[in-house]
Amino acid sequence: GIQVEQSPPDLILQEGANSTLRCNFSDSVNNLQWFHQNPWGQLINLFYIPSGTKQNGRLSATTVATERYSLLYISSSQTTDSGVYFCAVEGYGGSQGNLIFGKGTKLSVKP
Amino acid sequence: SQTIHQWPATLVQPVGSPLSLECTVEGTSNPNLYWYRQAAGRGLQLLFYSVGIGQISSEVPQNLSASRPQDRQFILSSKKLLLSDSGFYLCAWSVGQGDEQYFGPGTRLTVT
Numbered sequence: 127g128i129q130v131e132q133s134p135p136d137l138i139l140q141e142g143a144n145s146t147l148r149c150n151f152s153d154s155v156n157n158l159q160w161f162h163q164n165p166w167g168q169l170i171n172l173f174y175i176p177s178g179t180k181q182n183g184r185l186s187a188t189t190v191a192t193e194r195y196s197l198l199y200i201s202s203s204q205t206t207d208s209g210v211y212f213c214a215v216e217g218y219g220g221s222q223g224n225l226i227f228g229k230g231t232k233l234s235v236k237p
Numbered sequence: 238s239q240t241i242h243q244w245p246a247t248l249v250q251p252v253g254s255p256l257s258l259e260c261t262v263e264g265t266s267n268p269n270l271y272w273y274r275q276a277a278g279r280g281l282q283l284l285f286y287s288v289g290i291g292q293i294s295s296e297v298p299q300n301l302s303a304s305r306p307q308d309r310q311f312i313l314s315s316k317k318l319l320l321s322d323s324g325f326y327l328c329a330w331s332v333g334q335g336d337e338q339y340f341g342p343g344t345r346l347t348v349t
Contacts, residue, residue: 156335167325167343174337212280216335223269223334224296227280
């Protein structure tokens with residue numbers, strides 16, 4: 127099956143700093159999503175981005191499908207950005223809707 | 238707009254007891270529905286998915302079962318819980334395969 131690797135596993139930032147999170151995947155994908163899991167466990171949808179570039183406020187994401195990676199950019203980080211960021215992909219064929227999750231990047235933003 | 242509900246939010250159950258977790262979706266028809274489990278400190282793993290009433294597919298062999306008695310209702314069950322069933326259970330929905338998935342608030346299950 128598809129392998130998903132996220133880096134770095136942990137990241138500590140000072141408030142106001144910028145960061146880049148990376149997601150590598152091992153095969154072609156039908157779906158790629160970025161999520162933020164808050165301290166209460168809720169998975170917040172950030173981007174649905176199987177290819178291309180999207181921006182939403184201080185966050186933006188780019189997926190280069192031909193090179194099998196995606197990047198999540200966080201600019202001017204805030205303490206509320208803390209939490210775990212997951213990348214998840216769905217391959218072609220196989221089980222419907224089976225999102226394969228990476229192990230996540232744990233982000234801590236210090237005031 | 239669409240919303241997804243799960244209950245209960247937290248649950249503590251003894252080993253060997255039964256389990257029933259419920260998930261409902263509002264504001265959409267004939268969604269694909271999913272049950273995922275997250276073990277402590279790890280990513281999510283798909284347990285079951287359903288593309289319609291009475292249609293359930295299992296991803297991993299386990300002590301759990303799922304049912305879809307109504308279009309927008311998805312239930313996760315067990316007859317006898319094991320310690321290894323502890324975890325965070327999340328329900329999700331999408332319009333179809335390859336579409337964006339949206340997650341509910343989750344149920345934190347502790348089996349003692």
